[in-house]
Amino acid sequence: MIKKKNFSLKNYNSFNIDVNAKEFIEINSKEELIGLNGLLKNEKILFLGGGSNILFTKDYDGTVIYLNLKGINIEKENSDFSVVKANAGENWSNFIEFCLNNNLGGVENLSLIPGNVGSAPVQNIGAYGVELKDVFLSCEVFNFDDFSLKNFDLFDCEFEYRNSVFKKNKNLIILSVKLKLKNNNHDINTSYGDINDELKKSNIDNPTIKDISRVVSSIRRRKLPDPKQIGNAGSFFKNPIVNKEKLNWIEKHHKNVPSYKLDEKYYKIPAAWLIETAGLKGKKFGKFGIHKSQPLVLVNYGGAKGGDIYKLSLSIKEIIKKIFKIELETEVNII
């Protein structure tokens, strides 16, 4: 266990916001975490993974616990499926690489999402037609309220679009995650047009999971700003879900509104389209702004304050509500 006082979190959040934590504790084993019982009573606590879905708006007046729990192993195998267990502190991209090297399919569409394995269930990470819940089996959870350990299955996790029980109850800490993955290249998901276009360009007719991972990574590199170069936390807002009446109303004013049918009643509208149509794409306010090619991403060009980025997000919400009568929901965790 490593403990530090007044510790800078600048290198621990992908927005690169320079704030301090009153105390910072790095935990290297489950036993160390359980050993904190009593020590942190009445203390304000934040569990941190890769910091790629967090916006710090001020110094953190409490203890930040960084879960550096490592280890990946294949637990059960039959001819069709393998169960892979990874500890919370494993980097998600390293985990994907492990899966690809062991020919385990199901997570390749989630390639290049920053962050750690333990945070992946928190917002049920998703990209290119796949969500974590599609391959999720269970996770080991430590309840910081009563210091109990429990296994959560798919049902317990209450997964929804960018949501889960863990986003609602911050005392539930994920220690490890088990996924059920395919032992082969069957059922590859190429439902997203971009993936098909990229495969065609590369003359790949029968893609492997490695091909999909490579293609997804190259699309993402092209479309999203790299947090190592420009501070950001990916999509700042969720894509809003609206009913048919609301969609019809928007269509009356904006004929080209893109939408994705979820069921008979509901449709998803890209938040990026709303922000771009509102004329906000690429707006820069000194050290921060809205990315020039991906309007869903708010950026820190260097030295910005988290509070200013947060205020910008509130202004965007207000403008979108005024124009489209839609309440944008924030995806990033505001601290």
Ligand SMILES: Cc1cc2nc3c(=O)[nH]c(=O)nc-3n(C[C@H](O)[C@H](O)[C@H](O)COP(=O)(O)OP(=O)(O)OC[C@H]3O[C@@H](n4cnc5c(N)ncnc54)[C@H](O)[C@@H]3O)c2cc1C
């Ligand atoms: C460039 C970029 C692209 C992105 N693209 C995507 C994308 O395509 N799809 C997508 O879904 N997300 C995307 N994200 C968001 C982010 O990468 C994911 O949400 C990721 O899972 C966050 O992991 P993290 O370890 O960085 O979490 P953190 O930011 O450290 O934490 C996120 C939240 O989870 C909590 N938490 C952390 N660890 C645990 C734990 N072990 N148990 C319980 N709670 C915990 C934290 O307290 C916090 O509330 C993107 C981010 C960036 C910067």
